[in-house]
Every structure is written in C-alpha cells, then in structure tokens.
Amino acid sequence: MRVIAGKARRLPLKTLPGKDTRPTTDRIKETLFNILQPELLDARFLDLFSGSGAIGIEALSRGAALAVFVEKNPKACVCIRDNLSFTKLEEDGKLLNMDVLQGLRSLEGEPAFDCIFMDPPYGQGLEKAALEYLAFSSLADENTTIVIEADLHTDFSYAEDLGYRLERSKEYKTNKHVFLRKRK
Numbered sequence: 001m002r003v004i005a006g007k008a009r010r011l012p013l014k015t016l017p018g019k020d021t022r023p024t025t026d027r028i029k030e031t032l033f034n035i036l037q038p039e040l041l042d043a044r045f046l047d048l049f050s051g052s053g054a055i056g057i058e059a060l061s062r063g064a065a066l067a068v069f070v071e072k073n074p075k076a077c078v079c080i081r082d083n084l085s086f087t088k089l090e091e092d093g094k095l096l097n098m099d100v101l102q103g104l105r106s107l108e109g110e111p112a113f114d115c116i117f118m119d120p121p122y123g124q125g126l127e128k129a130a131l132e133y134l135a136f137s138s139l140a141d142e143n144t145t146i147v148i149e150a151d152l153h154t155d156f157s158y159a160e161d162l163g164y165r166l167e168r169s170k171e172y173k174t175n176k177h178v179f180l181r182k183r184k
Contacts, residue, residue: 001054004030006061008087014079015052024054024119024149028172032147033058035170035179036115039145040064043114046107046139048100048130053080053093055117060089068094068113070103100126104133112141119149128158135162135182146180156180 001013004026024032033040036059045064047056049071056067067089069080077097084090096103100120116134120126127148134140145167148156152171156178159166167179 001052002026003054003058003061003087004033006058006063008057008061008089011087013052013054013057013083013087015054016073016076016079028175028177029054029058031170031172032177033062035168035177036145036147037062039115044068044111046070046113046116048103048116048118049120049126050080050095051076051119053083053095055119056093057083057087057089059115059117060092061087064092064115066092066094068096068103068107070096070098070100072097072099100130101133104130104137104139107139108137110139112144113139114144116140116144116146117149118147122151122154127154131159131162131164131180135164140182142182142184144182148178148180149175150178151175154178 003011041063043064045059045067047069050069053069056069060067084093164180165183170177
C-alpha cells in the first residue's frame, strides 16, 4: 500500500498484519480521491476507524490542512504514527486513540469538518451509530461530505430519516462508498 498522489506520492505505508483491518486497495483509493479531490485543498478531514491511517494521509498528501484520525486499536495507532512520521505529515495530523463515539464527543465544539470518512468493521452497525451522532453534531454541516466504506449489502435506507441525503454511491466488486450530506 502506498500514497497515490500529492506531496507524499509513492511513499509506502505500513499496515497491520492479519485480518483485523481491510486496507483500501490503491485502485479503490484512487477512485475515491478522484471524487473528493475538488474538496481537499485546505480541508479539515476526519478519518474514523482509521486502521493504518492511509485515507487521512492521502487527504493530507493531496492538500488537506488537517486530518484527525480516530482509532481505538493501540497497534493500529502505532502504525498511524509511523506512517505520519515516514510521510512527514505528522504536523498536520492529530491522532485520537479511542472509540469513535468517544472521539466524536471529544471533538465536539470544533468547527465542522469538510470531509468525514469512515471505514468501520463490516456488519456491526457502527456506521449507523456514527451517523446518528453526527446528525445532531456541530462536527458536520450541510457542506460536509460524509463517505462510508461498507460491504455491498449494507443498507443505508435509514439515512434519510436521520436528515441526510444520498449524494452518490460507488460500487466495487465486494464493497461500496456511500456519499452523504446533511440536508439544510
């Protein structure tokens, strides 16, 4: 796995061994960032369920001003710190070693993020819990792009009832990216 574009382009990133994380492939990451690129310059980027930190690091490499990483696994946090240091992007990264809902509560009161990305473990409903929290949070507003990486069968029909509108969905072989935005 590597950084695809920007100031840290081509630098390899560490990942956790084993099946505890599912690193986003370079091809899928490139597709995702081709969609997000117009929103990244000087953006505030929130990477939830960060794993190796590859998505937030890609955002920083492509021009985001700040990336906040929220990850509860201590081994993954070591990996994120190492990747930020190796890519020389640690100055613009903030790591919270805690559960996602704890992380969101600790960030409350800060300005809204421009982009929030989450890649929770599949099949546990963690994306729904995060979306329920964000629906009433100052961390996301109608200008915030929220992207969820999920398996192909994850149902997001509840999102409209929470006050979100589906902007787009991009499906791959085994997973998808769902793009949401709060309604005004």
